[in-house]
Amino acid sequence: MTYKRFEELPVWQAAIELADQIYDLTESPILKSSLRNQLERAALSVSNNIAEGFERGTTNELLAFLYIARGSSGETRSMLRFIGHRKDYGPLQSQLPPLVALAEGCSRQIQAWAGSLQNSAIKGQRHRARPPARDLKSKI
Helix, strand or coil: CCCCCHHHCHHHHHHHHHHHHHHHHCCCCCCCHHHHHHHHHHHHHHHHHHHHHHHHCCHHHHHHHHHHHHHHHHHHHHHHHHHHHCHHHHHHHHHHHHHHHHHHHHHHHHHHHHHHHHCCCCCCHHHCCCCCCCCHHHHC
16 A cells, blocks of 8 residues: 555554653653653654654655664653553553553564565655756747
């Protein structure tokens, strides 16, 4: 299936769901502001990097941004694991496993997509054949 907009991508939709659920988690007043801010930025970075890579127009750029997105998903998961190890965040424990699973799912989808792109002959939209440029002088 060919996607024309990043919003159609199942992986982008999963990443948006991850960010949305992370923002729900960070509404808890027991999270320290520095952890809250970093967790929100990392989670939102997953979908943002998928979108930016998709819009860039070349497969190499898309791949670079997909790996950044995957890294952000790992960063999100790492912070969730940290929260899980802290006793002072005990009230949040039940919310963590589904978030970790969602972040892992995003990582798997990104990795699968990146793997398929690495072995592809497709170079991206910028490399598609374009119609010849019109001669502007002939219209003047």
